[in-house]
Amino acid sequence: MTLSGGSPVQLGALAPLSQPGWVEAGEHLLAGLSLAVSEVNEAGGISGRPLELVVRDTAADPEKAVAAVDELAGLGVAAVVGEYHSVVARAAATRADALGVPFLCSSAVLDELTEQPTDWVARLCPPQSRGWQLYADFLLKAGHTRIAVAAAPSIYWAAGIRILRNYLAERGGIIMELDMLTPYAVCDELAANRATALLLLTGHPEPAVPIVQSVRRDARLAGLLIGAPAGQPEFAEWAALLGTDGTAVPFLRYLPEQLTPLGTRVEGALSNNLGQAPSFVAFEGYDAITVLASVLRTHGPDRTRIAESWPHVDVEGTRGRIHFTRTPEIPVWQWPSPPIQITDRSPADPAQFRTLHIS
Numbered sequence: 001m002t003l004s005g006g007s008p009v010q011l012g013a014l015a016p017l018s019q020p021g022w023v024e025a026g027e028h029l030l031a032g033l034s035l036a037v038s039e040v041n042e043a044g045g046i047s048g049r050p051l052e053l054v055v056r057d058t059a060a061d062p063e064k065a066v067a068a069v070d071e072l073a074g075l076g077v078a079a080v081v082g083e084y085h086s087v088v089a090r091a092a093a094t095r096a097d098a099l100g101v102p103f104l105c106s107s108a109v110l111d112e113l114t115e116q117p118t119d120w121v122a123r124l125c126p127p128q129s130r131g132w133q134l135y136a137d138f139l140l141k142a143g144h145t146r147i148a149v150a151a152a153p154s155i156y157w158a159a160g161i162r163i164l165r166n167y168l169a170e171r172g173g174i175i176m177e178l179d180m181l182t183p184y185a186v187c188d189e190l191a192a193n194r195a196t197a198l199l200l201l202t203g204h205p206e207p208a209v210p211i212v213q214s215v216r217r218d219a220r221l222a223g224l225l226i227g228a229p230a231g232q233p234e235f236a237e238w239a240a241l242l243g244t245d246g247t248a249v250p251f252l253r254y255l256p257e258q259l260t261p262l263g264t265r266v267e268g269a270l271s272n273n274l275g276q277a278p279s280f281v282a283f284e285g286y287d288a289i290t291v292l293a294s295v296l297r298t299h300g301p302d303r304t305r306i307a308e309s310w311p312h313v314d315v316e317g318t319r320g321r322i323h324f325t326r327t328p329e330i331p332v333w334q335w336p337s338p339p340i341q342i343t344d345r346s347p348a349d350p351a352q353f354r355t356l357h358i359s
Contacts (some may be wrong), residue, residue: 002039002050003044003048003050004132005048005049005349006048006049006050007049008049008050008051008052008247009045009046009049009050009051009052009076009078009296009301010052010053010054010076010077010078011037011051011052011053011054011077011078011079011080011081011289011292012053012054012056012068012069012072012075012077012079012080012081012241013030013033013053013054013055013056013080013081013082014056014058014065014068014069014080014081014083014088014089014092015029015030015033015055015056015057015058015082015083016057016058016059016060016083016084016085016088017030017055017057017058017059018057018059019059019060020059020203021045021057021058021059021060021061021084021085021088022060022085022203022204022235024168024235024236024237025107025235025281025283026057026084026236027274028155028278028281028282028285029082029084029106029107029281029282029284029285030055030082030268030278031085031270031273031274031278031282031285031316032106032270032281032282032283032285032286032287032288032289033053033081033082033106033280033285033286033289034053034273035266035269035270035273035286035287036285036286036287036288036289036290036293037051037052037053037289039186040289040293044305044330045297046293046297046301047297047300051289051293051296054072054075054077056068056071056072058083058085058088058092060085060088061088062087062088062090062091062092062142063087063091064088064093065083065088065089065092065095066091066092066095067093067095068092069096069099069103070095070099071257072101073096073099073101073159074306075170077101077185078102078292078296078302078303079101079102079103079104079292079303079306080092080101080102080103080104081103081104081105081106081288081292082105082106082107083105083106083107083108084107084281085156086108086109086113086128086155086156087110087130087154087155087156087175088108089105089107089108089110089113090108090110090112090113090114090155091334092105092315093105093113093114093118093121094114094115096120096121096138097116097118097121099284100120100303100304100307101120101303102120102121102122102303102306102307103120103121103122103233104121104122104123104124104288104291104292104330105121105122105123105124105125105151106124106125106281106284106287106288107124107125107126107281107283107284107285108123108125109125109126109127109131110127110128110155110156110159111127111128111129111159111329111330112159112331113330113331113332114331114332115331116331117272117309117331118331118332119308119333120307121170121308121331121332121333122310122313122324122332122333122334122335123292123332123333123335124284124287124288124291124322124338125254125284125335125336125338126254126335126338126340127329127330127334128156128159128160128163129163129329130340131229131252131254131340132160132163132164132167132229132252133163133167134252134340134357134359135227135250135252135342136163136167136168136173136343137163137167138250138342138356138357139168139173139197139225139227140168140171140172140173142225143196144173144196144197144225145168145172145173145174145181145196146173146174146176146193146194146195146196147164147168147173147174147175147176147195147196147197147198147199147238148175148176148177148178148189148190148193148195148197148198148199149161149164149175149177149183149198149199149201150177150178150180150198150199150200150201150202150207150211151177151178151180151201151202152180152201152202152203152207156230156353157201157202159229160201160229161175161177161201164199167267171213174354176189176193178190178198178281180207180211181209182201182287183207183210183213183214183215185204186198186211186214186215187214187215187218187220187221190220190221190224191218191220191221195224196223196224196225197224197225197226197227198211198224198225198226198227199226199227199228199229200212200226200228200230200232200249201229201230202228202352203240204232204237205238205241207338208228208232209238209241209242212226212240212242212245212246212249213245216245225248225250226248227249227250227251228250228251228252229250229251229252230247230251231251231252231253231280232249233246233249233344233345234250234251234253234279234280234281234343234359235279236276238345239345239350239351242350243350244253244347244350246262246345246350247344247345247346247347247350248344248345248347249344249345250342250343250344250356251305251342251343251344252340252341252342252343253340253341253342253343253353254280254283254284254319254339254340254341255280255319255339256319256320256339256340256341256358257282257339257341257358259283259318259319260316260317260319260320262316262317262318263283263317263318264320265307266278266283266286266318267283267318270282270283270286283317283318283319286317287317287318287319287322289319290315290316290317290322291313291315291317291322292306294311294313295313296316310324310333311324311325311326311333319338319339320337320338321337322335323335323336324336339358339359340358340359341355341357341358341359342355342357342358343355343356344356
C-alpha cells in the first residue's frame with residue numbers, strides 16, 4: 001500500500017542519546033521506534049498520511065525532558081512516546097499531563113510515574129514494585145538474606161531500596177546500604193557486614209564497572225553474588241568493558257520466554273539495523289509505536305481522543321497482546337502483563353544470556 005500524501009502525523013520521541021544518559025539504551029529505543037514507524041508507512045501510514053517521529057534527546061536530564069515536551073506540544077505532535085530513564089520519564093509524564101498531551105512511556109518503571117492520577121499517560125513496562133519484588137524473591141530462594149546495596153542518590157534508586165527492604169523484612173532478609181566513596185571501600189564494607197549479595201543501584205559504566213572489577217578481585221568476596229536489577233548487563237557495552245567479570249550478574253529483563261511471531265520477525269529486522277542482537281528496550285520502542293499506530297488509525301490524531309482510547313487498546317505486540325488497565329496504586333494506564341525475566345550473562349560465553357527465572 002502506498003501513502004496518499006497529506007501532512008505527516010507527528011509523534012514526539014524522547015530518548016537519552018547523549019551522556020550522561022545511557023546512550024546505548026537510547027539508541028536501542030530509537031531503533032525500535034524507527035523500525036515500527038517505517039513499517040507503518042510501508043503499510044499505508046495513518047489513513048494515507050505518513051507517520052513521522054520528531055526526536056528529542058533528553059540526555060537523562062529531567063529539565064531537558066520538560067523543555068522537550070513543551071516544544072513538541074507547541075509543534076502540534078499528536079502524542080509523545082519513549083524515554084528510558086525513570087526520573088526523566090516522570091518529569092516528561094508530569095508535564096504531558098499538565099499540557100494535555102498523550103504520553104506513552106515505553107521503558108521507565110517508576111511506580112509513581114506522575115504526581116497524581118492521569119488519563120493522559122499510559123505505560124508498557126511493568127511498575128518497579130512488581131519487578132523488584134520478583135527480584136527480591138529470587139534472592140531469597142537462592143539463600144541470600146544479607147543483601148548489600150551500592151546506591152547512587154536518585155528517586156529511582158531510593159524507590160528500589162524501599163521496595164526491596166519492605167519485601168525482604170517480612171521474609172527474614174535485610175538490606176544494608178554501603179558507603180560508596182571508592183570501590184575498595186565498598187569491598188571493605190561488604191566483608192565487614194558479611195553480605196552474601198551486592199546489588200548495583202548505580203549508573204553505568206561509572207561507578208558500576210569499577211565496583212564489579214574490585215569485587216571480583218577481592219579474595220574475601222569469592223562467594224558474593226553481584227546483582228543488577230535495573231538491567232545494566234543487558235547491553236553490549238557491559239560485556240565489552242567487563243568480559244567474564246560481568247557474567248553471572250542477574251538482572252531484570254522484560255522479554256517473554258518466547259517472542260510472538262511478530263516479535264521473531266522484528267528481532268531479525270532490529271538485528272540487521274543495530275548490527276547486534278536487540279535489547280528488550282528496542283522491543284519496547286517497537287511495541288509503543290504499534291500501540292499508537294492502532295490508536296491513530298481508529299481515532300485519528302486528536303489528543304483528547306487518543307487519551308480516551310487507552311482503555312480500548314487491544315493489539316498484538318512483539319512480546320504479547322497489549323491492553324491497558326487502571327489500578328489504585330499506579331497513577332497511569334498500565335499494561336498489566338508485560339513479561340519479566342531474571343537473566344544473566346553466561347560465564348561460558350559473555351555474549352550469551354541465561355534465563356534464571358520467568359514470571
